[in-house]
Amino acid sequence: MTAVERSRPRVGEHPAAVMIDSVPSADRVRDFSVRRREPEWMLRFRLKALERFRSEGVPAWAHFLNRVEFDRFLEPAPDRPLSTRPTDAALATGFAALGESEAAYRVVRQELETQGVQFLSTEAALAEHPDLFREVFTSAVAIDDNPLAALNAALWSGGSFVYVPPGVRVEAPLQAEIRADYGEVEPFERHLILADRGSEVTYIEGCSAPVYTPDELHVSAIEVVARPGARVRYIAIQNFSKKVDNLVTKRAVVQEGASVEWVDANLGARRMWKVPVADLVGPDASAEIIGFALAGKGQHVDVGGIVRHRAPRTRSRIVQRMVAREGGEATLHTDVEAAKGASGASSSIDWSTLLLDSLSRTETVPRIELDEADAEIAQEGVARTASEEMLFYLTSRGLTRDEAVRMIVLGLAEVATKRIPFEFAIEVNRIIELDLGEAIG
Numbered sequence: 052m053t054a055v056e057r058s059r060p061r062v063g064e065h066p067a068a069v070m071i072d073s074v075p076s077a078d079r080v081r082d083f084s085v086r087r088r089e090p091e092w093m094l095r096f097r098l099k100a101l102e103r104f105r106s107e108g109v110p111a112w113a114h115f116l117n118r119v120e121f122d123r124f125l126e127p128a129p130d131r132p133l134s135t136r137p138t139d140a141a142l143a144t145g146f147a148a149l150g151e152s153e154a155a156y157r158v159v160r161q162e163l164e165t166q167g168v169q170f171l172s173t174e175a176a177l178a179e180h181p182d183l184f185r186e187v188f189t190s191a192v193a194i195d196d197n198p199l200a201a202l203n204a205a206l207w208s209g210g211s212f213v214y215v216p217p218g219v220r221v222e223a224p225l226q227a228e229i230r231a232d233y234g235e236v237e238p239f240e241r242h243l244i245l246a247d248r249g250s251e252v253t254y255i256e257g258c259s260a261p262v263y264t265p266d267e268l269h270v271s272a273i274e275v276v277a278r279p280g281a282r283v284r285y286i287a288i289q290n291f292s293k294k295v296d297n298l299v300t301k302r303a304v305v306q307e308g309a310s311v312e313w314v315d316a317n318l319g320a321r322r323m324w325k326v327p328v329a330d331l332v333g334p335d336a337s338a339e340i341i342g343f344a345l346a347g348k349g350q351h352v353d354v355g356g357i358v359r360h361r362a363p364r365t366r367s368r369i370v371q372r373m374v375a376r377e378g379g380e381a382t383l384h385t386d387v388e389a390a391k392g393a394s395g396a397s398s399s400i401d402w403s404t405l406l407l408d409s410l411s412r413t414e415t416v417p418r419i420e421l422d423e424a425d426a427e428i429a430q431e432g433v434a435r436t437a438s439e440e441m442l443f444y445l446t447s448r449g450l451t452r453d454e455a456v457r458m459i460v461l462g463l464a465e466v467a468t469k470r471i472p473f474e475f476a477i478e479v480n481r482i483i484e485l486d487l488g489e490a491i492g
């Protein structure tokens with residue numbers, strides 16, 4: 052039984068494709084892999100992904116990738132020699148939430164090492180823990196997941212690798228913060244997290260300044276594997292420059308009794324494509340996908356959440372809030388499936404979109420599919436404008452019109468900010484206020 056018409060393609064399906072003319076050659080990718088001293092199996096993955104990207108192209112909405120010179124991403128960087136292990140300074144950014152105290156960082160790092168936690172760059176993890184790395188790589192985001200996943204698998208460089216041993220609870224959030232030295236931002240990052248049985252970890256991908264990247268492009272992939280009983284919270288705060296196209300594939304595989312929480316605050320980028328996925332493959336697995344997005348002038352954001360219930364008694368919740376202003380465009384994708392065998396599965400979808408002016412546009416693309424008679428999926432949503440009545444109510448209580456708009460938007464953003472550390476919530480609110488100030492000040 053399907054709850055939506057089949058005339059619209061499913062989320063992730065792209066009936067029209069655009070072929071990319073500037074795809075690197077296999078020889079360029081092979082040289083790139085050899086310079087990085089990668090094992091043969093990784094080279095085979097890269098070449099397979101490259102061929103997939105070359106032969107299938109990209110969805111029509113991603114036609115702008117044809118202007119990108121992909122060869123430049125494979126060129127040697129003599130001023131940045133490859134290091135198989137990150138420096139102390141590079142690793143220290145992983146604990147910026149603790150402040151700038153190097154002493155505090157050393158204490159935390161020592162504790163992680165004592166617990167057996169591995170928190171490395173992807174390059175270091177591949178070099179030092181190849182078998183562990185291979186367990187995770189493409190296990191959640193396969194190279195045939197979508198064209199952007201194939202592109203990332205072919206050209207990936209940079210990113211973080213996290214392994215948490217069985218039963219270990221990491222108290223401090225692990226943080227990979229994009230700082231002001233924008234030269235370190237890799238356009239094809241890949242983040243891998245493996246939480247072993249009964250472990251717990253929070254990871255923060257934070258960026259509070261408008262980040263730029265080469266060729267104004269950021270195509271990343273994020274893979275999370277939560278083994279039985281594990282708990283993973285992945286928080287992403289992204290404020291890319293409005294000249295950057297930010298295209299993200301993020302997927303979690305959630306095993307028996309495990310839980311994964313995706314929390315997103317999407318505040319920047321010219322084009323944003325980020326629809327987190329949770330595959331609930333074990334009984335009693337659960338997932339939450341929580342997000343807030345702000346689309347302003349010249350911006351288009353595609354956000355939302357996808358959950359696949361593939362086992363009994365699985366539970367999920369999708370909560371999304373979007374705001375569009377000054378002609379911004381926002382598209383919300385929600386997609387929940389209860390597959391055969393997912394008896395007793397339950398899911399709730401709660402979304403809201405707000406248009407701050409008549410120039411802005413919003414679209415919702417919901418999909419629900421039930422193949423189990425006793426599965427329950429509930430959906431509630433509303434799309435509205437900032438009406439004169441709403442603003443009059445607030446201004447009549449002493450607020451200016453600008454203050455009223457800010458209050459409304461910040462209230463919607465709370466769906467995400469109340470789930471992230473306090474210092475980051477303050478930064479998110481500050482960015483929103485600055486962005487709104489440009490529009491309504």
